[in-house]
Amino acid sequence: MKLLLRILIFSSILMSSVTAQTSxxxxxxxxxxxxxxxxxxxxxxxxxxxxxxxxxxxxxxxxxxxxxxxxxxxxxxxxxxxxxxxxxxxxxxxxxxxxxxxxxxxxxxxxxxxxxxxxxxxxxxxxxxxxxxxxxxxxxxxxxxxxxxxxxxxxxxxxxxxxxxxxxxxxxxxxxxxxxxxxxxxxxxxxxxxxxxxxxxxxxxxYIQSNSGTYNEDFSNTTPPWLKFGFWNDVAGAINISGGKLNIRYFNTAYTSLYVASPIGAVENFDMTLTGTGDMHNGSFGMYRIHDYEGYTGLIVEDSLKLVYGITRNGPPAIISTAAFNPGDIAVIRLIMQNNGNNIAMTVYINNVLTLTGNLTAPDSRYLSGHLCFGIEAEDTADMYFDDISIVYNKYTTDAREDNLPVNTFSLSRNYPNPFNPSTNIKFTLSEPAKVKLAVYDAAGKYITTLTDDFLSEGTHSVIFDAKGLASGVYFYRLQAGKHSETGKMTLMK
Structure with missing residues (x-):
């Protein structure tokens, strides 16, 4: 991505002190x-x-x-x-x-x-x-x-x-x-x-709030938050939405890789159905749960159906099971993955007919979760479209990594001494690690300074506010952690 001279430079205006509203x-x-x-x-x-x-x-x-x-x-x-x-x-x-x-x-x-x-x-x-x-x-x-x-x-x-x-x-x-x-x-x-x-x-x-449920996409919205990836020079132009269809169209003589990842995020168990058609020519079509270029499981459609998992970064995937099939006959393709303890059960339906099953036994943990994606590997030409997608999912979540911020994330103590001259001590306690911002404003609400704006560990923290150069009067300090905030009042008396 290059910063080109033809890019327009837009002037900015001063931003008001609006806090992000997040859940x-x-x-x-x-x-x-x-x-x-x-x-x-x-x-x-x-x-x-x-x-x-x-x-x-x-x-x-x-x-x-x-x-x-x-x-x-x-x-x-x-x-x-x-x-x-x-x-x-x-x-x-x-x-x-x-x-x-x-x-x-x-x-x-x-x-x-x-x-x-x-x-x-x-x-x-x-x-x-x-x-x-x-x-x-x-x-x-x-x-x-x-x-x-x-x-x-x-x-x-x-x-x-x-x-x-x-x-x-x-x-x-x-x-x-x-x-x-x-x-x-x-x-x-x-x-x-x-x-x-x-x-x-x-x-x-x-964007999708429920940790489990069904996500349906008919592409009536021309800019849903699906993520394009693959060959960086090709994906933006080759993948588009028009006429209620997601189109993957590539006409060139060089090899390329063109994929989209769903907006759900990482999932564990899932049931994904795609409705569409097209011509892969000499390429292949894939549906995957992907962690990285080694840690993925999924389905490859070429001159046959293959349930696979990745084993090396640059090498071909390992085949779990395979079945002969004519890819030109596909109108509806459905892939189901179920994590069952020490086993991943995989099932494929083509045109609503059970066509292929497979099991990955004792998988590495990286195979047990990932982002859902589909797309093509094209040798020269590909022209495919999809007009409906349905995904039944269970999101990958852990309380340690993703959570709703609790109301009692922190407690703010009164500054001491108060009144003060020229400095005072502001203490606050965090019940868990959090991104914290502590700022000072005058009585009219004008911003004065930021005392801390960092990710801090749980426990009690102390910050010194030095008011040298400021006039006597009432000042306010505001502590923010996530979407929650508290405000204290202090008096500078010289």
Whole structure:
């Protein structure tokens, strides 16, 4: 993704102090030694080690590594706070929210960072996007944050690097396509790069709220928050929605990979039915539950049906079972996966007829959850469409990683001393780790300063407010943790 001169630079206006209204929180520091529930849509090597999520690429061709957390698509407000390892060497990247043909977030490129958005992406290689802010930064930023808040018809956007707010502005009359999408991190590199994600916290509103149920999509909405992935140069233009159909159309002489991931997020058990038709020519069609390019299970349709699971990053999958079939006869295809203790039971129906079954015994844990996706591997030409999708699902969730923020996330104590001159101590207690912001305002509500804006551990914390240079009078301090806040009053008396 290159910052082109033809991109329009939009001026920003000062953003009011509007707080993101979110219902759910996701946090991980990868200390558990795994990244279960994450989706890694990348040919790069991905592994968790020493409390870091590692992405490593060593090849002579440029690639994009696209990674997503387990939470699925989000709507309206969201915030992202993250830390990366100091030894990361990727050439550039993006972190934010990606819609079907849109995105909003932060782009990094060498020593430059920009806050950007796009509403009609036809190419990810050279996209037309609009810049809200651009500036120089260190090549390796250890901490960052992004907050997007819907305010009437506008979107308020705030970005920070290494605890410093670098942009605080507004997208006026924001298009609807920016209000939903999937949180993602995309890294760009050639030859060799490595990236270490230390921790990430996301506050969000889920697009699909129920942890289990049925999701139906008839593509009457032309921009549902499905996530495109595959060959970065091809996916944006080759996958589109028109006439109530999701179309995957590719006409070229080079090999490509074109997929879409559902907005549900990571799932365990599922029952997915696709209705559609088309011509794969010399290619293949696949339906998968995918964790990464090694950890996936699913169905491949070529000149036969194959239930498979991934075993190596660059090699072919292992075959669980197979059945002869003419792919031209398929109008309805249904794949069911059920985790049964030490076994994954897999069932395939073609045109409502039971056609193939298989079992994966004693699977590694990474095969037990993942993001649902489907698409094609095309040798030259492919022309397929889908007009209806139904998914019965159970989401992958754990209380330790994804939860609704409790009301008693924190308690705020009175500052001491009060009245004070020139400094006072503000204490607060967290019942669990949380992203916390403590800011000071004057009696008229004017912002004065931020005392802390960071992810803090559970327990009691103490912050000193030094009022040197301020006039005597009443001031307020406001503590925010997630969607909850408390305010205290203090008096500076000189």
């Amino acid at each position: 759910n929180r996701y946090f991980t520091s990868f200390d558990s030694g795994n990244a279960e529930g994450w989706g890694f849509y990348t040919g790069a090597e991905v592994f968790v080690q020493n409390g870091f999520l590692n992405l490593y690429q060593n090849s002579d061709w440029e690639t994009a590594a696209q990674i997503t957390p387990p939470i699925g698509a989000t709507v309206n407000d969201f915030t992202i706070a993250y830390k990366v390892g100091a030894n990361s060497t990727n050439r550039g990247g993006f972190i934010g929210r990606i819609g079907f043909n849109s995105f909003i977030g932060i782009v990094f490129e060498e020593d430059t960072m920009s806050v950007v958005y796009a509403t009609n992406v036809t190419s990810y290689e050279n996209p037309d996007f609009q810049i809200l802010y651009t500036g120089h930064t260190h090549e390796y930023t250890l901490k960052g944050g992004l907050e997007v808040v819907k305010s009437g018809a506008n979107l308020n956007v705030k970005a920070s690097l290494n605890d410093t707010v670098v942009y605080n502005g507004t997208v006026v009359n924001a298009p609807q396509v920016l209000l939903s999408g999937q949180i993602a991190c995309v890294l760009f590199g050639d030859n060799q790069y490595q990236f270490f994600l230390d921790e990430i916290e996301i506050l969000y509103n889920p």
